[in-house]
Amino acid sequence: xKSRFLILLLAPTTLLHSALGAxxxxxxxxxxxxxxxxxxxxxVASSPADLARDLRPVLLKNICFDAMTRRAVGPxxxxxxxxxxxxxxALFTTLxxxxxxxxxxxxxxxxxxxxxxxxPAPGRVEIPTTILYQGSRYEVVxxxxxxxxxxxxxxxxEGISLVANYRSQFDAAxxxxxxNGVISALTQAEDQS
Numbered sequence: 001x002k003s004r005f006l007i008l009l010l011a012p013t014t015l016l017h018s019a020l021g022a023x024x025x026x027x028x029x030x031x032x033x034x035x036x037x038x039x040x041x042x043x044v045a046s047s048p049a050d051l052a053r054d055l056r057p058v059l060l061k062n063i064c065f066d067a068m069t070r071r072a073v074g075p076x077x078x079x080x081x082x083x084x085x086x087x088x089x090a091l092f093t094t095l096x097x098x099x100x101x102x103x104x105x106x107x108x109x110x111x112x113x114x115x116x117x118x119x120p121a122p123g124r125v126e127i128p129t130t131i132l133y134q135g136s137r138y139e140v141v142x143x144x145x146x147x148x149x150x151x152x153x154x155x156x157x158e159g160i161s162l163v164a165n166y167r168s169q170f171d172a173a174x175x176x177x178x179x180n181g182v183i184s185a186l187t188q189a190e191d192q193s
Contacts, residue, residue: 027127038055068162073167076178110132
């Protein structure tokens, strides 16, 4: 009788652990496939501009730019009109893709080591990596969330969150000029990249 009771108590824990393990595996597989696709494009790119153009469809399917933009703007996002939100997402997407593309030197390949993933909350996975590129070592954590499929919602490079970094930049613009200030800051950042 006691053994049946113990099995009943442990069964939900075992099922939850199995489900979380399956979730991390799906997220890891998605990230590894995306990285492989990015590296294949970077290997044949003739310029950073060409790479950014070629990366766009890959990054659009693997990064949730809506969530990234909303979080980068912060609480003020609710004060944006629908057209302002669309414009901010489009500008932020282009900025991130260009910035990301500019980090690669055509023909040079980073060495990426994937470490075991963790699940900080249901539907969220963090995958730490070590990247060796051009003689430098970087600790990078990819944060993924599951909506329709696993997608990247933040990247933490050497302890600095991409979303938090942009949020600190956009906060002053929002406090000064609201949504139009953030859109203006995004436009200026895009023009400088």
